[in-house]
Amino acid sequence: MGILNVTPDSFSDGGVFVGADQALAHARQMEADGAAIIDVGGESTRPGSRGVSVDEELSRVIPVLEALHGEVSVPLSVDTSKPAVMRAAVDAGAGLINDVMALRRDGALAAARDLSVPVCLMHMQGTPETMQDKPCYQHVVKEVVTFLLERVEAAEAAGIERCNLMLDPGFGFGKTDPHNAELLKGLPKLVGHGLPVLAGLSRKSLVGRVLGRAMEERLAGSVALATMATMHGARIIRAHDVRETVDAVRLVNYVMAAQGA
Ligand code: 7PM
Numbered sequence: 485m486g487i488l489n490v491t492p493d494s495f496s497d498g499g500v501f502v503g504a505d506q507a508l509a510h511a512r513q514m515e516a517d518g519a520a521i522i523d524v525g526g527e528s529t530r531p532g533s534r535g536v537s538v539d540e541e542l543s544r545v546i547p548v549l550e551a552l553h554g555e556v557s558v559p560l561s562v563d564t565s566k567p568a569v570m571r572a573a574v575d576a577g578a579g580l581i582n583d584v585m586a587l588r589r590d591g592a593l594a595a596a597r598d599l600s601v602p603v604c605l606m607h608m609q610g611t612p613e614t615m616q617d618k619p620c621y622q623h624v625v626k627e628v629v630t631f632l633l634e635r636v637e638a639a640e641a642a643g644i645e646r647c648n649l650m651l652d653p654g655f656g657f658g659k660t661d662p663h664n665a666e667l668l669k670g671l672p673k674l675v676g677h678g679l680p681v682l683a684g685l686s687r688k689s690l691v692g693r694v695l696g697r698a699m700e701e702r703l704a705g706s707v708a709l710a711t712m713a714t715m716h717g718a719r720i721i722r723a724h725d726v727r728e729t730v731d732a733v734r735l736v737n738y739v740m741a742a743q744g745a
Contacts, residue, residue, distance in 0.1 A: 485519065485520070485521040485522075485523050485561065485682070485720050485721065485722040485723070486511070486514030486515075486517070486519035486521070486522050486523065486723065486724075486726045487523055487525070487686065487722060487723065487724050488507055488510055488511055488514070488522050488523060488524050488525070488548070489525060490503065490507055490524060490525065490526055490544045490545055490548045491526070491544070503547070503548065504547050504548050504550075504551035505551075507524075507548045507551060507552065508551050508552060508555055508556075511552050511555075511556050512555070512556060513726075514726045515556050515557070515558050517726040517727035517730060518726060518727065518730035518734075519558060519726045519730070520558055520559075520720075521558055521559050521560075521561050521580060521720070522552065522556060522558055522559075522560050522561065523561040523562075523563050523582055523722060524545055524548055524549055524552070524560060524561065524562055524563065524573075524578070525545075525562075525563030525564070525582075526540070526541040526544040526545045526563070526564065526569075529563070529565075529584045529612050529657075530612060531612060531615060531616045531656070531689075532612070532613060532616070533612045533613065534612075534613055535612065535613075538566055538568050538569065541564065541566060541569050542568070542569055542572055545562060545564065545569060545573060546572055546573065546576050549562065549573055549576040549577050549578055550576045550577065552577065553576060553577025554577070559579040559580055560577055560578045560579055560580070561578060561579070561580035561581070561582045561604075562574075562578040562580070562581060562582065563582045563584070564581070564582070564583065565583050565584060565585035565588075565589050565592065566589065566592075567589060567590075567591035567592045567594070567595035568595075570583075570592065570595045570596065570599060571595055571598070571599065574599045574601055578601070579601055579602070580601055580602045580603070580604070581596055581599070581601055581602070581603045581604070582603075582604045582606075582682075583596075583603060583604065583605065583606065584606045584608055584612075584654065584657060585606075585608065586605040586606055586607065586608075586631075586632070586635040587603065587605065587635065587638070587639060587642075588635075593638060593639060593642035593644070594642065596639070596642075596644055597642050597643040597644050600645075600648070601648065602648045602649070602650065603639070603644065603648060603649055603650070604650045604651075604652050604682050604720075605632055605635045605636065605639065605649060605650070605651055605652065606651075606652040606653075606654040606657065606682075607628045607631050607632055607652065607653050607654040607657065608654050608657035608658050609621075609657065609658025609659070610658045612657075615657055615658035616658065619658045619659050619660050619663055621663060624659070624663045624666050624667055624670075625666060625667060625670035625673050625674075626673075628653050628654070628667060628674070629673055629674050629677070632651045632652075632653075632674070633677065636649055636651075636679065646679070649679055650679055650680040650681065650682050650719075650720065651674060651677070651679050651680070651681050651682070652681065652682040652683065652684065653667045653671070653674060653681075653683070654684075655667065655668070655683065655684055655685050655688060655690065656684075656688045656689060656690060661689075661690050661693055661694060664688075664690045665690075668683075668685070668709065668712055668713060668716070669716075671683070671713060671716035671717060671718060672716050672717055675716065675717030675718070680719040680720060681717060681718045681719055681720070682718065682719070682720040682721075682722060683710070683713035683718040683720070683721055683722065684721075684722035684723075685706060685709040685710060685713060685721075686702075686706045686710070686721075686722060686723040686724045686725065686729070687699055687702045687706055687724055688702075688706075690709070691705035691706055691709065703725055703728060706723065706724075706725065706729070707725070707728050707729055707731075707732045710723060710729050710732055710733065711732045711733075711736055714732070714733050714736040714737070715736055715740065721733060
């Protein structure tokens with residue numbers, strides 16, 4: 485899953501046309517590099533962020549989805565927690581909902597049920613504004629698994645088909661570095677529940693803090709973590725650097741498919 489950020493500051497003149505144009509070029513490159521999904525996000529979930537309004541998020545995400553729809557052949561995903569954005573995004577061509585709130589917003593379960601598209605349910609402790617203040621768990625793996633299974637139950641109770649669900653432990657969302665490490669090491673415990681698992685570790689603070697690397701120096705560390713997540717059973721890797729990440733995933737798959745012990 486290639487990450488396509490559609491934030492105003494990524495466009496020099498802020499114009500929608502230039503923005504959609506650049507987004508299309510980036511999406512085409514990620515597709516050529518081997519992305520199987522393009523995830524379009526209006527950047528409302530960063531630690532410390534207060535979020536953006538529905539109208540602001542719609543104005544960022546919808547023109548880009550419209551520009552990509554029909555121009556790239558891989559499925560488009562929308563990174564949103566807002567029911568109104570989910571509905572408009574699927575109408576504009578999105579085929580997957582990526583919700584860091586796991587459909588906990590009012591109306592989100594109903595929107596996802598009405599839209600009948602696959603949904604990624606992600607774990608987050610707290611809210612983006614406060615989640616990194618003092619993340620606290622007794623047993624982080626157990627608590628994340630329990631939370632996600634509860635969200636699966638809520639989704640199914642709302643009429644969402646189980647075959648449309650995937651799970652994500654939410655690396656970096658209300659977790660310290662040791663919590664993230666424990667979750668990655670314990671990923672098979674989440675994978676074991678039979679639903680596809682998505683892992684997003686690309687360029688995250690874990691890499692930055694453990695290695696002492698600035699954002700633009702996190703490629704090797706991100707690929708290493710993507711490799712581990714794949715070995716531990718993750719089926720979808722959310723990444724900025726698609727070509728390098730796909731190389732790693734393909735090699736893991738090749739080796740893991742080998743005969744013998
Ligand atoms: C700062 C913090 C900047 C976090 C960017 C981010 C995930 C996601 C994001 C994830 C799923 C980023 C993140 N992360 N959706 N959206 N899983 N499903 O790296 O780990 O883009 S935002």
